Amino acid sequence: MALRGMYKDSIKSLTLDIIQEYIREMGWTKPEQIIIDLREIYEIVLYPRYECQLITDMDLGDHEDRKVLGKFVGKDRVVLVDKSISPPARDARFTFTLGHEFGHAVLHPGGHRLFRCNNRDIFSARGIDLREIQANIFSENLIMPDWIVLKKFQHSFQLSRPIRYIGPGRYCLCAHGVDRYFKIKSYADLCHAVSGLMVRHFSNISKQSMSYKVQNLGIVVNCTHENYDPVVPRPGNVFESVLV
Numbered sequence: 001m002a003l004r005g006m007y008k009d010s011i012k013s014l015t016l017d018i019i020q021e022y023i024r025e026m027g028w029t030k031p032e033q034i035i036i037d038l039r040e041i042y043e044i045v046l047y048p049r050y051e052c053q054l055i056t057d058m059d060l061g062d063h064e065d066r067k068v069l070g071k072f073v074g075k076d077r078v079v080l081v082d083k084s085i086s087p088p089a090r091d092a093r094f095t096f097t098l099g100h101e102f103g104h105a106v107l108h109p110g111g112h113r114l115f116r117c118n119n120r121d122i123f124s125a126r127g128i129d130l131r132e133i134q135a136n137i138f139s140e141n142l143i144m145p146d147w148i149v150l151k152k153f154q155h156s157f158q159l160s161r162p163i164r165y166i167g168p169g170r171y172c173l174c175a176h177g178v179d180r181y182f183k184i185k186s187y188a189d190l191c192h193a194v195s196g197l198m199v200r201h202f203s204n205i206s207k208q209s210m211s212y213k214v215q216n217l218g219i220v221v222n223c224t225h226e227n228y229d230p231v232v233p234r235p236g237n238v239f240e241s242v243l244v
């Protein structure tokens with residue numbers, strides 16, 4: 001298990017290195033300038049480093065009775081995302097699928113490798129295939145790096161402390177200098193509201209994905225005894241138990 005834990009850390013430091021190069025190349029020096037755009041990261045860092053081609057206008061069909069959403073072909077070094085979820089479709093699954101396939105291209109590049117990834121491989125919290133879990137760790141850390149999420153929160157909300165959930169009620173959230181009022185029914189509701197004010201700094205991701213991050217990083221803390229029912233079971237939940 002220790003070896004697996006180290007591998008998780010090495011994936012995280014690899015994505016950190018990629019993001020830092022992206023920020024350097026973009027010439028950004030302040031947190032407020034940073035926009036995590038996966039297509040830009042591909043053009044600026046991933047393609048020059050790993051020389052993988054990207055195709056997003058094909059129907060990838062089914063494999064073992066499941067719709068293939070993403071594919072990596074090692075011998076051709078090609079990353080493919082199914083056209084049903086690719087732009088112009090406004091499907092938030094595109095970003096995670098793309099990040100996941102980039103994960104295979106970077107972490108599992110052998111010429112004989114072929115990955116045909118379905119919904120369960122990319123989005124389920126119950127994955128058991130280590131390479132699929134590794135690709136998900138790569139994707140999550142590339143798309144929503146913890147340190148950038150925290151910096152974006154601190155800058156957007158001008159806060160150096162968490163937002164506290166103290167029960168249902170009307171909450172005022174001040175982001176980017178504007179006060180907004182929300183009728184909040186639960187802890188998950190407050191995480192969702194905070195996430196809605198942060199997602200624009202990142203690639204096309206859902207508020208649900210950001211909600212998971214906001215909760216996991218302690219940006220919104222639950223000061224009640226209310227049970228937290230995660231908005232969506234992001235893979236990160238299982239990474240912690242499987243790989244640490």
Ligand SMILES: [Zn+2]
Pocket residue numbers: 100104115116117121131132135
């Ligand atoms: Zn996969």
